[in-house]
Amino acid sequence: MADKPNSIRSVVYPVAVLGVVAAVWTLVWATGVFHESSFPSPFSVLRAFALEIRTGRLANDLIISLFRVTCGFSIAVLMGIPMGVWLGQKVTPRLALLPIVNFFRNLSSLAWIPFAILWFGVGDASTIFLIFLAAFFPVVLATLAAVASIPAVYSRVAHDYGLSGLEKLIRVTLPAIMPQIITTLRVTAGLSWLVVVAAEMVAGRDGLGFAVMDARNGLRIDLLLVEMITIGLIGVAIDSVLARLTKIPSVRWGYER
Amino acid sequence: MQLSRVSCRFGAVEVLQEISVSIARGEFVAVVGPSGCGKTTLLNLLSGYEQPTSGLVERRGQVRMVYQVDGLFPWMTVAENISLGVRDLPCAQERGTQVRDMIRLIELEGFEGHYPHQLSGGMRQRVELARALAGSSDILLMDEPFSSLDYLTRLRMRQELAHLLDKRPRTVVLVTHDIEEAAQLADRVIVLTGRPAQIRRELSIQTARPRALTHPEVVSATRVILTELGIEDGAGDGEGAR
Numbered sequence: 001m002a003d004k005p006n007s008i009r010s011v012v013y014p015v016a017v018l019g020v021v022a023a024v025w026t027l028v029w030a031t032g033v034f035h036e037s038s039f040p041s042p043f044s045v046l047r048a049f050a051l052e053i054r055t056g057r058l059a060n061d062l063i064i065s066l067f068r069v070t071c072g073f074s075i076a077v078l079m080g081i082p083m084g085v086w087l088g089q090k091v092t093p094r095l096a097l098l099p100i101v102n103f104f105r106n107l108s109s110l111a112w113i114p115f116a117i118l119w120f121g122v123g124d125a126s127t128i129f130l131i132f133l134a135a136f137f138p139v140v141l142a143t144l145a146a147v148a149s150i151p152a153v154y155s156r157v158a159h160d161y162g163l164s165g166l167e168k169l170i171r172v173t174l175p176a177i178m179p180q181i182i183t184t185l186r187v188t189a190g191l192s193w194l195v196v197v198a199a200e201m202v203a204g205r206d207g208l209g210f211a212v213m214d215a216r217n218g219l220r221i222d223l224l225l226v227e228m229i230t231i232g233l234i235g236v237a238i239d240s241v242l243a244r245l246t247k248i249p250s251v252r253w254g255y256e257r
Numbered sequence: 258m259q260l261s262r263v264s265c266r267f268g269a270v271e272v273l274q275e276i277s278v279s280i281a282r283g284e285f286v287a288v289v290g291p292s293g294c295g296k297t298t299l300l301n302l303l304s305g306y307e308q309p310t311s312g313l314v315e316r317r318g319q320v321r322m323v324y325q326v327d328g329l330f331p332w333m334t335v336a337e338n339i340s341l342g343v344r345d346l347p348c349a350q351e352r353g354t355q356v357r358d359m360i361r362l363i364e365l366e367g368f369e370g371h372y373p374h375q376l377s378g379g380m381r382q383r384v385e386l387a388r389a390l391a392g393s394s395d396i397l398l399m400d401e402p403f404s405s406l407d408y409l410t411r412l413r414m415r416q417e418l419a420h421l422l423d424k425r426p427r428t429v430v431l432v433t434h435d436i437e438e439a440a441q442l443a444d445r446v447i448v449l450t451g452r453p454a455q456i457r458r459e460l461s462i463q464t465a466r467p468r469a470l471t472h473p474e475v476v477s478a479t480r481v482i483l484t485e486l487g488i489e490d491g492a493g494d495g496e497g498a499r
């Protein structure tokens with residue numbers, strides 16, 4: 001019989017795993033094998049968490065990083081989806097631009113850090129630029145592939161029933177690629193979150209990535225873990241928000257066939 | 258609809274050769290033939306989707322097509338899919354009435370808000386028929402519409418189609434590999450040869466629809482078609498079918 005997830009088990013199981021991890025962590029720390037400065041206890045990390053929350057530093061860094069991701073990711077999606085649709089529908093531009101898009105997709109956006117700092121300085125603009133680069137090309141390629149794989153019968157039906165131009169785009173093309181777009185958004189949002197931390201480490205004066213570097217430079221391993229746990233939790237939260245898009249009735253077909 | 262000495266070639270491959278057919282308004286014509294002989298190409302020519310290499314295709318009226326693969330839009334509900342068929346009606350109220358009528362006709366009341374993936378294969382095919390028959394189209398082209406269904410559902414769908422056409426008469430061209438289906442539904446069956454396809458034989462079937470599978474004319478027509486396709490020998494050839 002298939003093992004069906006339910007809402008209680010989907011909460012209890014992860015909490016149980018978390019409990020086991022915390023217990024193992026505490027036990028290893030209690031053995032004293034590692035020095036406190038390189039292996040802090042869960043209690044000191046919790047204290048550091050409380051301190052970071054009380055001083056507002058964590059919230060401040062979090063808001064800055066989320067702002068950068070939201071800007072870079074949104075610009076990438078707003079530009080990438082139309083471009084992907086266009087390239088998916090038009091053979092000549094696709095032939096001309098696909099190698100270039102593929103080239104940039106394979107180029108880590110972190111390689112652009114020197115240029116980002118030279119062009120935009122240290123701060124929001126350079127980080128947003130790097131996040132845009134990380135998300136834009138995968139969004140273009142995934143949208144292009146989704147459009148190119150729309151079953152030909154949908155185009156014929158659209159033609160039979162007089163759907164063309166903008167109406168066909170809105171009522172046929174975009175709904176037909178929506179399940180794949182949502183999956184792409186989930187992947188690229190995760191990618192953007194990875195990049196913001198890395199970019200802020202090098203090209204930031206604030207944000208969670210900068211806080212990680214700051215904690216490392218100050219040899220505050222407890223703070224470092226606070227930032228790392230926060231980054232991980234926010235990544236999971238972003239994905240679970242985007243995962244809700246898959247529950248929209250008009251896209252369920254893409255996940256149930 | 259009329260095809261006059263129509264030939265169609267894709268590169269070096271000649272698919273149809275000198276096909277001439279005239280189809281009267283309201284007539285139900287089935288096209289059968291060996292696999293890959295060009296039946297779908299013939300339908301594409303009739304729909305205007307493809308152009309003949311030579312010859313003339315004449316068609317008067319609005320064409321709707323029912324495809325071999327699932328042609329329902331999976332992101333639209335049953336009602337939304339059917340409403341595509343009436344989108345050229347100017348009055349929203351009339352569109353709503355027509356959609357409700359079609360849903361009642363295919364006996365899917367209560368499923369208006371369901372999506373295609375929530376329906377069985379037979380239900381989806383009924384929705385596709387309803388969409389094609391909704392509104393004021395004149396010609397219905399069907400490309401092996403029931404081929405993906407199981408045998409019992411196919412039998413039921415034939416009755417459904419006969420019933421729907423009784424309520425909403427159309428000129429129909431049905432391409433099928435199912436000889437029984439052709440004999441049970443069509444007023445005329447056109448048997449094509451292998452590629453390049455030519456018309457091997459035409460049979461008229463007079464009995465009114467719906468026809469039982471065991472009706473003598475259906476049985477006789479089935480045997481004639483099978484003989485023409487080289488599946489059976491010619492014993493009893495032509496009895497009851499012309």
